[in-house]
Amino acid sequence: MRRKLPLSLRILLGLGLGVLAGLALQDAPEFSAAWIQPFGTLFLNLVKMLVVPLVFCSLTAGVGGLGDARHMGRVGGRTLLFYLCTTALAVALGLLSANLFPVGRGLGYPLPAAREEAPSFSLADTLLGIVPTNPIQALAEGNMLQILFFALALGWAALTIGEKGAPLLRAFGSLAEAMYALTERTMVLAPVAVFALIAPVVAAEGPRVLSSLLGVAVLVYGACLVQLLLVYGGAVGALARRSPRRFFREALPAVVFAFSSASSAGALPFSLEAAERLGVPAGVRSFVLPLGATLNMDGTAIYQGVCALFIANAYGIPLALPQQLTIILTCTLASVGTAGVPGAGAVMLGMVLQSVGLPVEGVALVLGIDRVLDMARTAVNVAGDLACAVVVSAAEPTVEKGPPA
Numbered sequence: 001m002r003r004k005l006p007l008s009l010r011i012l013l014g015l016g017l018g019v020l021a022g023l024a025l026q027d028a029p030e031f032s033a034a035w036i037q038p039f040g041t042l043f044l045n046l047v048k049m050l051v052v053p054l055v056f057c058s059l060t061a062g063v064g065g066l067g068d069a070r071h072m073g074r075v076g077g078r079t080l081l082f083y084l085c086t087t088a089l090a091v092a093l094g095l096l097s098a099n100l101f102p103v104g105r106g107l108g109y110p111l112p113a114a115r116e117e118a119p120s121f122s123l124a125d126t127l128l129g130i131v132p133t134n135p136i137q138a139l140a141e142g143n144m145l146q147i148l149f150f151a152l153a154l155g156w157a158a159l160t161i162g163e164k165g166a167p168l169l170r171a172f173g174s175l176a177e178a179m180y181a182l183t184e185r186t187m188v189l190a191p192v193a194v195f196a197l198i199a200p201v202v203a204a205e206g207p208r209v210l211s212s213l214l215g216v217a218v219l220v221y222g223a224c225l226v227q228l229l230l231v232y233g234g235a236v237g238a239l240a241r242r243s244p245r246r247f248f249r250e251a252l253p254a255v256v257f258a259f260s261s262a263s264s265a266g267a268l269p270f271s272l273e274a275a276e277r278l279g280v281p282a283g284v285r286s287f288v289l290p291l292g293a294t295l296n297m298d299g300t301a302i303y304q305g306v307c308a309l310f311i312a313n314a315y316g317i318p319l320a321l322p323q324q325l326t327i328i329l330t331c332t333l334a335s336v337g338t339a340g341v342p343g344a345g346a347v348m349l350g351m352v353l354q355s356v357g358l359p360v361e362g363v364a365l366v367l368g369i370d371r372v373l374d375m376a377r378t379a380v381n382v383a384g385d386l387a388c389a390v391v392v393s394a395a396e397p398t399v400e401k402g403p404p405a
Contacts, residue, residue, distance in 0.1 A: 011370065014191035015198060022202025032200040040200075040364055043193030044350075046186045048360060051351050052142050054179040059151035060158075061173040078395060079288050082388045083296050084332055086235070090227050090298040090380075091331040094305020095324050097223045103215035105313040130329070142354060148333035183347065190367065197364035213369050216310050223302045224376045231298075232387040240394035242278070250277045251386045258382035259375050264293040267382045274386055280393040288392055292385030297348075299377025299384075301331045304352050311353060311362030323356045330355045 005013070025032045132138040132146035139147060155172075158165030233244035254270035268289060275285035308327050312319045319327075330352050350360045366373075 010191040011194055011367075014194040015369070018195040018198035019202050021195070022199040025199065025203040029200065029203040032203040036196050037200045038196070040193045040195075040197035041361075043186075043189050043196070044361060044363065046189070047347055047350050047363065050179065050183055050186065050347055051354070052139055052147060053175070054183060054347060055351060056139065056147055056151050057172050057176040057179055059148060060155040061169060061176045075284065075287060075392060076291075078392050079291060079388060080295075082235075082391055083292065083298075083384070086227075086231055086298050086384055086388075087296070087301045088328055088332045089231055090223075091301035091305040091328050093223050093227060093231075094220070094302040095309060095327065096305075097219050098306045098309030101215070101219055102313050103219060103310050148330070152333065193364075194367050197367065201365070213366070216306060216366060217369055217372055219306045220303055220373050221376050223306065224299055224380045227298060227302060227380055228383055232383055235387050236390050239391045242390055242394070247278065247387070247390060250274050251383055254386065255379045255383050259379040264296075264378055264381050264385070267378075268293050271382055271386055275389045278386070278390055280389045284393040285389050288389040289385050292381070292388055296381050296384050296388070297331075297377075299380030300348060302380065303373055303377050304331045304349055307349055307362075307366050308352055308356070308358065311365060312358055314365060315359060315362065317358060319356065319358075326356050327352055 021036070022032065129143075130146065130149050132143065132150055135146070135150040137143075138150065155169070158168045228248075233248070236242050236247045237244045251274050254267050254274045257270050258264060258267040271289050271293075272285055275289060276282075280288075305327065309319065331348075349366070350363050353360050353362055
């Protein structure tokens with residue numbers, strides 16, 4: 001019995017075949033738009049269908065996964081604070097790099113015909129708009145910032161009432177697992193979708209689109225390297241008073257495995273061993289690292305920032321400072337709920353684009369190189385988990401050491 005190719009290789013194969021088909025159809029772009037692109041549009045509709053229930057259920061259940069608020073509140077609070085702060089820095093770093101090196105500018109992709117004009121943004125409206133006056137309306141309209149706020153509040157409230165809130169958290173956890181399964185099955189269609197989405201673009205625009213994708217990859221990898229060395233190295237040195245050089249030396253096996261496998265969960269055993277070598281108590285590493293494998297999305301946040309600016313440039317849509325701050329807020333809050341989900345990059349990018357009025361169809365422009373970018377962002381996520389464990393353990397000198405994790 002033949003082994004199936006991994007999904008990542010099938011996506012790359014779909015990308016390559018789509019590029020070749022697009023080059024072959026440059027004289028007939030109408031054919032590719034009429035007969036090939038609809039299959040990609042169907043995939044995008046499936047992604048849009050998943051966004052709201054996936055984010056809401058997984059975020060509510062993720063907050064409940066912190067455990068007993070009375071016993072885990074201090075460690076959990078510091079862990080969440082570290083993850084949220086580094087995620088905000090990561091997406092800001094991605095936006096900064098894409099502003100300094102505006103890849104995609106001048107591509108001039110036509111806007112989707114059905115797209116509504118993006119609403120005007122102001123900083124005050126963005127901050128006031130976080131709290132929904134009607135959560136049901138926010139869910140129906142897909143208002144992501146309000147959905148994220150309500151999910152966080154509901155999960156925290158259910159956690160604080162103890163056993164009374166346990167059935168609610170279990171229900172959201174069960175629904176979140178069903179959404180994970182549906183997302184995983186949807187991503188099986190990604191190779192065909194990549195082919196169907198990239199072929200019409202190359203047919204209409206020619207090879208110049210490929211150089212833009214290379215620019216996106218260079219920006220993401222460069223920003224990930226800065227996050228590793230400056231943010232994590234600086235946090236370990238300044239907050240934990242530990243040697244950044246020793247931290248990176250001990251973390252290297254876990255980071256390399258994460259890079260090659262593109263799986264934070266798969267790298268967890270390596271992360272636990274690295275944390276033990278770094279002197280992180282068992283009570284801290286057994287809590288922080290599994291939580292980070294689910295919640296921490298620093299690498300993905302960098303990817304969101306770069307890709308959002310690239311897509312805005314490709315469509316010729318300027319993003320003002322309040323809109324870029326909205327991207328930072330959306331990515332930071334969403335980091336608690338969507339990490340570790342198969343296809344999370346595509347789903348979360350669609351959510352970010354929707355939050356600032358960019359066309360969700362822009363996901364198609366970067367989906368083909370998602371696997372290449374996923375390797376870098378997963379390595380950053382795992383390194384961030386270990387940095388968090390070191391920083392939190394340094395702030396918790398009284399944590400008792402348990403059995404080896």
